[in-house]
Amino acid sequence: MRRRWFGAAGAVAAAGAVVAGVVGIGTASAQPQLPPVSPEDLVASVMTAQPGPFNGTVGIDNELGLPALPGAPQLGNGQQSARVWSGGDGKGRVALPSGDGEKTLVSDGTTRWVYDATDRTATRSTGGAPEQKDPQTDPAGASAQIIGDLRKTSQVAVDGTAEVAGRPAYTLVLTPQPSERTMLREVRVAVDAEKRIPLQLTVLATGSATPALQIGFDDVTFGPQDPSLFTFTPPPGTTVKDAPARGQGAPGAPDRQGPPQGSRTVGDGWDRVVVFQRPAQQPGRQAPQGAPDLNALGTPVTGPFGNGRAITTAVGTAIVTDDGRVAVGAVPEPVVAEALGTK
Amino acid sequence: MSVTEQTLETRTDPSSGTVLEPAARLRDLRKTYGSVTAVDGVDLDLPAGAVVGLLGPNGSGKTTLIRMLLGLTAPTAGRVELLGHDGTQLERALPDVGALVEGPGFHPFLSGRDNLLRAAACEPRLDGDLRAPVDAALGRVGLTEAARRRYRGYSLGMKQRLGLAAALLVPRRLVVLDEPTNGLDPAGTRDVRRVIAELHGAGTTVLLSSHLLAEVEAVCTHVAVLARGSLLVSGELATLLASDGELAVTVDDPARGLAALRAAGFAAYLRDDALAVTEVDPPEVVAALVHAGVGVWEVSRRRAHLEELFARLTEEDA
Amino acid sequence: MTAVLERTHAPLGRVVGAEVRWVLRRPRTLVVLGLLALIPVAVAIGIAVAGRGGRGLIAQVAGNGFVLPVVALGLALTLLLPLAVASAAADAVAGEAGSGTLRGLLVAPVGRARFVVMKAAGVITVAVLAVLIIAVVGMIAGTVVVGGPGSLITLSGTTLGVGEALGRIALVAVWTIGQLLAVGAVALAISTFTEHPLVVLACVLGGMIVFGVLGAIPSLDWLQPLLLTTGFGAGTDVLRDPLPLDGLESSSLRALVYVVLGVGVTFWRMARRDG
Structure with missing residues (x-):
């Protein structure tokens, strides 16, 4: 009687181990061998990189400690993922899935749509900066922007290599110069060795080993994208709204960023x-x-x-x-x- | 069927049908559940073609013994050999074994016939149309009328008959019946006895467990008595019943009969208005009485040993 | 006839066929399947009465009938489908043991490994039928009661034609069957340890609740990849466009692991179990 329950307990333990193995808990990332590069060259190549069309999945791991705000739930603590497609010429599509809906951002280069499936509303906006990306879901754009902002007041170094989204990458580390009075310890950016676009951005605060914010591709594929991804036609039954003038952004509109x-x-x-x-x-x-x-x-x-x-x-x-x-x-x-x- | 010193390795090819090869051998069979010993070192052979009565009060280990014989329960120790197969190969013998163990088990929402069809689908020895053997088995136990009624509505006796029918779906070499007359009326009991007699006539070995000596006595050729997991006695029924027995002779004039027997040299005495004779050759006793002109009404053997043993067992049980 | 006489097991096809017939004649199976058919009907009527408005996935059905089978399957997968499959698995071994029919099958002999195959076939039958009933009734109710543009509006705001919509529904049906087989395999394994079908149902119900609770505790994030229920929401992905396969794949893989473990334990236990 007792032995069979031991058997069952053993089976459950084995189940846990096998599931963990299959699903891939604790995946160790290899350190690829790459030709050395100087921090200056790496930064320069990032600022001028033209990755071309790509698609991928972006994971956001947010420990900033901000309260969740309506209209921008992805600012709240937690993990989120987004699917992104880039046409490489100002065209883009971002899908932010949630359990019972999805928010879709589509830009064909001139018109931007935000479709929210939960209430079936589509918000249209035109004009403005052509390629304004949502920093929440664009590790490449966000990283490039941060590198641009911080490089002058930082010690920039290349800290070895890493593999991100299955691609070899250089790890660029920006550390604030001693005169900077910041709560941040460093910003790490994994730069794709071939395409020179940032694949992952990690923000580390002083006194904490775990990243306060990490945005990165879980997988990314470079290559031509289906053009129909970058057009949007409101489906039947959708409430179509035009976004108010810039600066008073409707919730979720891509112009939310910026001071x-x-x-x-x-x-x-x-x-x-x-x-x-x-x-x-x-x-x-x-x-x-x-x-x-x-x-x-x-x-x-x-x-x-x-x-x-x-x-x-x-x-x-x-x-x-x-x-x-x-x-x-x-x-x-x-x-x-x-x-x-x-x- | 007294335990022989025959070893298991001397068995012959089971397919050759050697009559002398036992249908089953149990050797030092033991089953314990925690600290409770259900079966304690049983050695038993079921001679081929015999009808073996497994006698014992309730809780004596009969069902556990049968379950180990059929491979339903793994023995704690000891060996089971069934129709020439043992150990992990025991299952190979099961197609030729029919069993009714621990009462009939069927699904209430199916008719008796559909229940049997489901059982028949799992019988290795059946091929082609399953309805013919199912209907034949139903007829054999007298369930043809009720075959299409739901099992839910069956009486206890009908359920028992259906269980018997399932054991008889295929011609078997061994049929194991665990308390088959439970819940049966006298007519049902007679039917079971008839079926056992038919099986015996066809050369099938039968193991019949019961807590009633009378039932075993009525149909069995051999008997094994189990008490508290141990085998007390086993052997041919006639031998066991007769073993230290004596003749009881009812005569028209007991006094003259007694004198006649003593004159003829028999050890005889009067008991309960009958003559008790320790000589065990009935024709000689009867001849002596008849010769002396004493009218003989009835001669029977007193079954002292088994009956008293069993009475004692069942009294302890009660 | 010689072959029959030497055979030690009945033909597997015949045994499985008898099992499936038995499963389908069991009143409980039929009642459960009938109740499952009511789910899409109830959702359709609710949508028709309440009209648009409200949030959540159910609101997606309004004016978008092809979504109904997907939503109904997703709703049922949270509790009712697993319970239906667990009930089949509970009756398969524990029920047979409880009603005294298990020993008849073992003495026949069915063979202990074949017994597992036979019982798995019965559970698979129930899982497949349960999903198909919800999907088909969902499509009918979605078309008749809810109506729609004759196409499927995805959560991403795109519109899929009938062919692709049916393909998505078929995909979520197959995926749901996979998740249910995981539940069924585990339930079957539990079923081999008891002779009380209710114990199996209680374990599965309790397991679903515990998994749900564990999955909702943030500090137990690391546990999530182990929980079968973590992937239960992935069925919604068929409503997204382009179709993301990650969630469907990982949850199917996880279900496969559960199936392998459940079936393994079932085989292991049935080789030893008393009949």
Whole structure:
């Protein structure tokens, strides 16, 4: 009697081991042998890389510690994945699947569509920057942008090689120069050895071994893409809306990124702080359901700027003043407070 | 059927049908469940063609013994040889073995006939149309009328008959019947006895387990008595029943009969108005009485040993 | 006739055929299959009455009838389909043991390995029929009650023609069968350890709930690849365009591992089990 249950327990343990083996827990990545490259050459090649059309799957592992915001759920902590297709000429398609729906972003180079399956709405926007990518789902674009922003205030090094999405890559490491007052320890970018596009971006905060943010291709394939991927025709029964003018982006619209209007930056590189006026509640428009009440977050702070509340996460600090100013940066609280004080 | 010192290695080819080869041999068979010993070192041969009664009170290990014989339960120790196959090959003997063990097991939502058709589909010895052997088996146990009724509605006796029919789907070399008359009325009991007699007539070995001596006595050629997992006695029924027995003779004049027998040199005494004679040759006893002019009403053997043994067992059980 | 006399086992085809007939004549099987057919009908009627609105996958059915079989299969896979298959597996071994019919099969003899094959065939039959019934009734109800543009609107906002829509439905049906076979194999393995069918049902139901809870605990992320239920949502992927195969593949692979383990334990246990 007892023996058979031992047998069953053994079988269950074996099941676990086999499943783990098949599904691939703890996959070790090999370190490919690549010809050495200098950090300067690597950065230069990244900034000028033309990868051409590709498609792939992007995994986002977010430990930033931000509250989930409506309209941008992928900012919240957790793992997410997206499927991306790039036509290489401003055309692109991004699919953000969720359990019971999907959000699809399609750009044919001039018109951008955002289709949300959960409420079957399609939002159209035209004009603006032709190739404005969603940094959440574009490790290549986000990395290139960050490298561009940070290279002047960083020590740039090549830290060996790695294999990302099955492709050999150089690991470019940007470490803030000692004068930079940031909460970030380093940014690691895996650069495809052949195509020279960043395959993976890893942001590490001071005092933590696990990445605060990691965006990278789980798999990527370079080659021509089906042109029909980059056109969008709203299916029957869809509510079609036109996006409002840029800057007041509808939730989920690809122009969500970028500092809000009327903002200014203090400092540059790692310790840059963005200061802007908090948008006033628009008349007749309710705060989105579930939106965090910013007044309840954080801890009260007082300084030359007046009174406010500071919200500190693993990678940065935000201060919201009682008179509606907001300052955000990947820096400790005193730096943000100081930025609020400068005119 | 007293235990012989025959070794298992001396068996002959089972397909040659050697009559003397036992249908089954159990050697030092043992089964324990935890600290409980269900069967304790049983040695038993089932002679080919015999009807062997496995007698024992409830809980004496009869069913466990049968389950090990059929490969349904693995023995803790010991060997089972069935129709010339043993160990892992035991299953090769099963096509020629019919069994009704632990009561009939059928599906209530199917008719008796459909239940048998399902069983027939699994019988290696059947080929082609399965309906003919199924209907024949149903007829043999007297279930033709009820064949198409759902098993759910069967009486206990009908269920028992259906179980018997399943054991008889194919001509068998060994049929094992575990308490086959459970729940049967006298007519049903007679039918079972008739079927066993038919099997015996066809040369089939039968193992019949029962807790009733009378039932075993009525049909069996051999008997084995099991108590608390151990085999107490086994052998030919006639021998066991007669073994230290005596004759009971009912006569018209007991006093004269007693005198006549003593005069003829028999050890005789009067008991319960009958003459008790320790001589075991009935014709001589009867001849002596008749010669003396004593009218003989009845001569029977007293079955002291087995009957008393079994009575004691069942009393302990009760 | 000589061949028959020397045969030690009945022909496998005949045994499997008898098993499948037995499964299909069991009232419980028929009741369960009938109840499963009601799922797409209920969803269709709900959509027809409530109209559009609401969120979640069910809302996708509105005006988009071809989605109904996919959504109905996805709904049923969360609980009812696994229970239907587990019930078949429970009756297959534990039920036979409980009703005293197992020993008859073993003494016949069916052969212990063949017994597993025969029982697996019965469970597969139930799994396939259960999925087909939901898919077919779903398509009919989707077409008749919900209606739609005669095409399938994907979650990605593209429109698929009838042929491709039917292909997607067939794909999700086959995938669902694969997931159910994993449940069935495990249930069959549990079934060999007991003679009470309800124990099997309770284990499967409990297992589904425990897996669901474990899968929802963030700190147990590492456990997710091991849980069969983790992949249960992948069926929705057939509604995405272009069709992503990753989730379907990994969940099918995981199901395969469960099948291998379940069947392995079943064989191992049946070789030893008392009849």
